[in-house]
Amino acid sequence: MLKQFFWMCSGADTDILESSSKSEQHKFAGIGGTVFFTAVMASIAGSYALYTVFDNPYLAVFFGLIWGLLIFNLDRFIVSTLKKSDNKWKEIMQATPRIILAIIIAVVIAKPLELKIFEKEIDQVLLEEKNELTLANKAQIANQFTPQINALNTEITQLKDEIDAKEQAVDTLYETYIAEAEGRKGTKLLGKGPVYKEKREKHDAQLSELKDLKEANKEKITEKEAQIASLISEQKDQEATTQPIIDGFDGLMARINALDKLPWLPSFFIFLLFLAIETSPILAKLISPKGEYDFKLQDQENAVKTWVEQKVHQRAQVLKTDMQLNEEIYSDLTEEEELYNYKRKKARELLQQQADSFHASQQKIIR
Structure with missing residues (x-):
């Protein structure tokens, strides 16, 4: 079997x-x-x-x-x-x-x-390629968000520097009116005289401005930090969205390319x-x-070929014989008087019918 x-x-x-x-x-x-x-x-x-x-x-x-x-x-x-x-x-x-x-x-x-x-070696190559693609993808996405984040961080730094500068100015005014009161600078008169009051008022005004500046800049910093957080979140979301594409980078073509490495x-x-x-x-x-099989197969094919050739030759001989017989038969029929008279009679009838038909059609036209 x-x-x-x-x-x-x-x-x-x-x-x-x-x-x-x-x-x-x-x-x-x-x-x-x-x-x-x-x-x-x-x-x-x-x-x-x-x-x-x-x-x-x-x-x-x-x-x-x-x-x-x-x-x-x-x-x-x-x-x-x-x-x-x-x-x-x-x-x-x-x-x-x-x-x-x-x-x-x-x-x-x-x-x-x-x-x-x-498969294991290919998986290792694919893992290295996926890691490279992941890093490249993160860098590419980061390039889209980094300029905005850096610009916001710069603005936050400027707001903080503005507060620091204001604080330094206030501290300087504080040191000035204290030194005036102690007699170390300015008029060098001990006590809280008119000059002291003038410097104290200037310090208090700058301190009030510092307080307002801190509140205003704090709101701006909070707003910009929220924008930075939103951009970072959007960046992470985009990384998470594109990562499955990289994780699925193990199809047939990717494996063939990895095999070539x-x-x-x-x-x-x-x-x-x-x-x-x-x-x-x-x-x-x-x-x-x-071998024996080849000889037997050839003999079988030759037998079929011979039989087909015989059939073709036989049909050709039958056709040739039939054509010769038809020629002789029709040649003999041309000499028979009975057949000649019969065809003559039929031809006369046909001509008479044609004449009658033509005569009838002409009469219809005249009428």
Whole structure:
């Protein structure tokens, strides 16, 4: 049962193989097994590749099975259409497009499996790329908000500096009227005289202005700090909104690009392995000598070809004979008087009917 299944996979004529030797049966069973297991590997590779696209195991398995059946059908077609002949160069020319197609299939099968085999290494490369993208994204977003935040911080600093300058002026006036009262500066008279009162009033006026300035600047600083907090919050929100896009940067193309950044030698050997598997049935047919199955198949095809040629020749002879007979028959009929009189009678009747019809149509016109 399994042997016949592999025969079917090889695309061979099972009726001919039934009557062939054991070696021929084993050869085609091996070819069919290679075709079948290549399709299985293609199905697995396709399922994994599609899983990275859909993120749905059921869809990935479904389309992976369809992909495996497609590869199976292509491989079976490639092997079944490659037939042995007495001319090796003719066989090579016949096999060349099939080998090219097999190489393409090997690349398509090997690449998703390489992605799975080197999944951990690829994840590491993707993690580094994601980190770089995250930092670049934050820097790009920060460039949008930093000028406004810096401008607000500068304004806050200016408001605070204005308060500090006012405080220093008030402190200076305080020191001036105290020194006047103690007699250390100014009139150098001990006590609270007119000059002291004048300086005290000036200090008190500046102190009142300082109090009003603090209240006004405090409101402005609070407002600007609220604007800074709003900008920072907006910046964080934008970072949080764009981060999932970076986190999802692990699709099929991203993984293929990450694989290209890894050492090429292991991937190359995996490709060579699948190339050998994919081309082995074709190479086996090319290398192996013409066997019993090939002779029987050729004999069967030649029998059909001969039968078709006989049918074509027979139809040509029938047509030629029929044409000759028709020519002789019609030639004999031209000499028969009975047929001549009959056709003459019918022609006379036809002319009479035409004349009567023409006469009737003319009368209708006159009337």
